[in-house]
Amino acid sequence: MDTRENLKIVSMDVKDIRFPTSLHAHGSDAMHTDPDYSCAYVTIKTIRGDTANGLTFTCGKGTEIVVTAIKSLEPLVVGQTAVDIFKDFASFWRSLTSESQIRWIGPEKGVVHLAVAAIINTLWDLWGKLLNKPVWLLLADMDPEHLVSLIDFRYISDVITKNxxxxxxxxxxxxxxxxxxxxxxxxxxxxxxxxxxxxxxxxxxxxxxxxxxxxxxxxxxxxxxxxxxxxxxxxxxxxxxxxxxxxxxxxxxxxxxxxxxxxxxxxxxxxxxxxxxxxxxxxxxxxxxxxxxxxxxxxxxxxxxxxxxxxxxxxxxxxxxxxxxxxxxxxxxxxxxxxxxxxxxxxxxxxxxxxxxxxxxxxxxxxxxxxxxxxxxxxxxxxxxxxxxxxxxxxxxxxxxxxxxxxMSPRAAGYNTTLKAEAIKQFEYPTGTEWEAMFAKGLFHDPRKKGY
CATH class of the missing domain: 3.20.20.120 (Enolase-like C-terminal domain)
Structure with a gap:
């Protein structure tokens, strides 16, 4: 099997990860009085076994909606090869943001764009790991023509062109x-x-x-x-x-x-x-x-x-x-x-x-x-x-x-977006061990029960 086929994406998993920051007012401001810092956490795997992670940030409730949006985009990702994606990344980016039916509930904003961000961030983690470079160095090593080719200039060419x-x-x-x-x-x-x-x-x-x-x-x-x-x-x-x-x-x-x-x-x-x-x-x-x-x-x-x-x-x-x-x-x-x-x-x-x-x-x-x-x-x-x-x-x-x-400049390959296995075990919502314990103590309401 050639390198291209080895790098075919065979799965895209997404989890709802939440941390109970509202218990101590961490993250509180005039608009967001009780946030629980959270993320929709994506894992992509290739045939060869490469694994990459990415995420988009949320404040607790509603993360499940972002997770659903990410799942709706899965058919546009699974089956693609990393080689083809990175060869013409701007076109792939547009394919995610321009699926004719899903685009209607954006376009390029709101929940669906948060979902796109999570997927794209995961792909950058994959790219960095494949080349054994942190993302900042991956970007810095590109020549100007290559870097500019990554960007979809639709809607902004009146202000800045590729040249x-x-x-x-x-x-x-x-x-x-x-x-x-x-x-x-x-x-x-x-x-x-x-x-x-x-x-x-x-x-x-x-x-x-x-x-x-x-x-x-x-x-x-x-x-x-x-x-x-x-x-x-x-x-x-x-x-x-x-x-x-x-x-x-x-x-x-x-x-x-x-x-x-x-x-x-x-x-x-x-x-x-x-x-x-x-x-x-x-x-x-x-x-x-x-x-x-x-x-x-x-x-x-x-x-x-x-x-x-x-x-x-x-x-x-x-x-x-x-x-x-x-x-x-x-x-x-x-x-x-x-x-x-x-x-x-x-x-x-x-x-x-x-x-x-x-x-x-x-x-x-x-x-x-x-x-x-x-x-x-x-x-x-x-x-x-x-x-x-x-x-x-x-x-x-x-x-x-x-x-x-x-x-200090990161040295690890990728985008620094891989959670520890223990963090997922503890804070996946609502089944993580920490959430189960907090539900039992009455600190939060279990959404699996009536009244949520």
């Missing part, structure tokens, strides 16, 4: 070797949101601020938007600990109307905030633009992207000058291929990319993308950071490595 993208990457090539040496030695700067969950007590806030300050962090982010007086008190507490030389940002997680966002942020101006994240509906491009214009005199930037559903919306955010910080999410839009297009557009518009991370597996994945950007596109780490949240990393076989508040 423009190739030229941009060629122009950025100078100094790549020096940047590689720097990355391998120094890593990539992180900022922390772990201090700032809205459900935390003041004592926890103080303890965590001091902890992360001692670990070398110079950039902190707090959740805001529930109560202005509480926001002021919490920001005062944080500034008293981290001082004024360190950076501080806030995140409203979509709770405000446009005018409300502007007025709320004016009351927080004195805290010298780097950005306000998701100040209003993630779909309101012109609303973000209005907020951005109003906050410009206050020297507060606008950041968004974790809930931006596809490259088209990112295109319009950039065209409208609605954001100063572009926050791609490694599991929100259609996986690595589509995310590359956003990096290219942001670079053309001169907007910094500071990825969203923190949910299950997001830190593990997004580090690869930002490191590629540093090596091959932006060529700088200035005023750029990757979000870091210290949750669920111990559940992965190859978790992120943070040293002195910096992401």
């Amino acid at each position: 423009e993208a190739i030229d941009m990457l060629k122009q950025a090539a100078e100094g790549k070797e020096e940047r590689m040496k720097y990355l391998l030695e120094k890593g990539y700067p992180a900022y922390t949101t772990q201090v700032g969950w809205l459900g935390y007590t003041k004592e926890t806030l103080v303890e965590l601020c001091q902890k992360y300050l001692n670990e070398g962090y110079t950039f902190f982010k707090l959740k805001v938007g529930r109560d202005i007086n509480d926001d002021i008190k919490r920001l005062e507490t944080v500034r008293n600990i981290i001082g004024w030389e360190n950076k501080l940002a806030v995140d409203a997680n979509q709770v405000w109307d446009v005018d409300q966002a502007i007025e709320w942020m004016k009351k927080l101006e004195r805290f010298k905030l780097t950005w306000i994240e998701e100040p209003t509906s993630p779909d309101d491009i012109l609303g973000h633009a209005t907020i951005s214009k109003a906050l410009h005199p206050l020297k507060i930037g606008v950041a968004t992207g974790e809930m931006c559903c596809n490259r088209v919306m990112f295109k319009q955010f950039l065209q409208a000058e609605a954001i100063q910080y572009c926050q791609i999410d490694s599991a929100r839009i259609g996986g690595v291929n589509e995310i590359l297009s956003v990096y290219l557009m942001a670079h053309k518009f001169g907007v910094k990319v500071c990825p969203h991370a923190g949910g299950v597996g997001l830190c593990e994945m997004v580090q690869h993308l930002q490191m590629w950007d540093f090596l091959c596109l932006s060529g700088t780490q200035e005023d750029r950071v990757i979000e870091y949240v210290d949750q669920q990393h111990d559940q992965f076989e190859h978790p992120v490595v943070i040293e002195n508040a910096k992401y």
Whole structure:
């Protein structure tokens, strides 16, 4: 049997994995008050026995819907060969997003696009493992023509063409070797949101601020938007600990109307905030633009992207000058291929990319993308950071490595998205041993019983 047939995909399994983070208010913000950090977890296998894993992040309830969407796309994946997929990855990506009946319930957004992201992320893990490279290096080793061939430019060619993208990457090539040496030695700067969950007590806030300050962090982010007086008190507490030389940002997680966002942020101006994240509906491009214009005199930037559903919306955010910080999410839009297009557009518009991370597996994945950007596109780490949240990393076989508040470049082949077998045994929902124990204690309601 030739290599091509050996690499035929023979199965695609998906599991609902959930962690009970709501018990301690981890991940809580003004909109998502009780999230249980979760993921739809995909496993792909080839005839030869190669195994790869990928995921898309969720907040608990509804993960079962994403799992179903992934299963609906299974016939488009099983039976394909990895060789054929990677030979024309952009066409395969379009085949997943353009199945004529499934596309109707997107298109290229919502649950079906989360499903696409999980599958595409799994395929990148497979590609990296087949070539024995971490995904960031797999990307960095590609010539510009090859990398650009991975991207579906439909709907964005009015802003950036394939030839423009190739030229941009060629122009950025100078100094790549020096940047590689720097990355391998120094890593990539992180900022922390772990201090700032809205459900935390003041004592926890103080303890965590001091902890992360001692670990070398110079950039902190707090959740805001529930109560202005509480926001002021919490920001005062944080500034008293981290001082004024360190950076501080806030995140409203979509709770405000446009005018409300502007007025709320004016009351927080004195805290010298780097950005306000998701100040209003993630779909309101012109609303973000209005907020951005109003906050410009206050020297507060606008950041968004974790809930931006596809490259088209990112295109319009950039065209409208609605954001100063572009926050791609490694599991929100259609996986690595589509995310590359956003990096290219942001670079053309001169907007910094500071990825969203923190949910299950997001830190593990997004580090690869930002490191590629540093090596091959932006060529700088200035005023750029990757979000870091210290949750669920111990559940992965190859978790992120943070040293002195910096992401160290991953060395394991693939996309760092393989969960430990024990994690699956414990946290698969609802049959995992940890969930069975919590149902027995009455901490959560068993969905297999009436009343769910």
